Amino acid sequence: MYKFRLATNKEFEEAKKLQYGGSPIWDIDERGDEDFALFLGKAITLFGMPDNLSDDWENMYCYEITAEDEQGNKLLLMVYHGSGGFSIAIPTQYNNIDLEPYEQAKKELVQIIESQYPTDYEWESIYYDIPENVKYTVKDGIAYIKSEFGDIDEYINGIEDLL
Numbered sequence: 001m002y003k004f005r006l007a008t009n010k011e012f013e014e015a016k017k018l019q020y021g022g023s024p025i026w027d028i029d030e031r032g033d034e035d036f037a038l039f040l041g042k043a044i045t046l047f048g049m050p051d052n053l054s055d056d057w058e059n060m061y062c063y064e065i066t067a068e069d070e071q072g073n074k075l076l077l078m079v080y081h082g083s084g085g086f087s088i089a090i091p092t093q094y095n096n097i098d099l100e101p102y103e104q105a106k107k108e109l110v111q112i113i114e115s116q117y118p119t120d121y122e123w124e125s126i127y128y129d130i131p132e133n134v135k136y137t138v139k140d141g142i143a144y145i146k147s148e149f150g151d152i153d154e155y156i157n158g159i160e161d162l163l
Helices: 009-015 033-047 100-114 152-162
Strands: 003-006 020-024 062-068 074-082 085-091 121-127 132-139 142-149
Touching: 003 033, 003 100, 009 062, 009 074, 020 074, 033 062, 033 074, 033 085, 033 100, 033 121, 033 132, 033 142, 062 100, 074 100, 085 100
Parallel strands: none
Antiparallel strands: 003 062, 020 085, 062 074, 074 085, 121 132, 132 142
């Protein structure tokens, strides 16, 4: 059983000595924007509004989280919203360390976040690959999504200019 909190700068700097890799928690096809919006609201309930909240949908936020076990061992995990939605990064196999504690902490952290009641918030982001403007609003435990495409002709012309 782990206790979770925001990592200190010192803990984060120490963890950067390891190679991390992340993966989406959910298959993006089985979960939608409502789930992503609610997940952020639940993470805000536990850890507060992220300091690095971005308007880039594929890089919306990142929480550096310390997981501490009953013996005082500390692990660093990164909870973030990437190109596949909500994801968690842990050290990779290339670090030659036991990854089982990280996998267990990751599993517990997801369960704890998902069990929270979401904090109300509103945030607008852009999925630059399409381009699509996405507005997440969570109010009274319900997610509201407003999505609209940007100027497709401008987007296509911009891609053609790069080619």
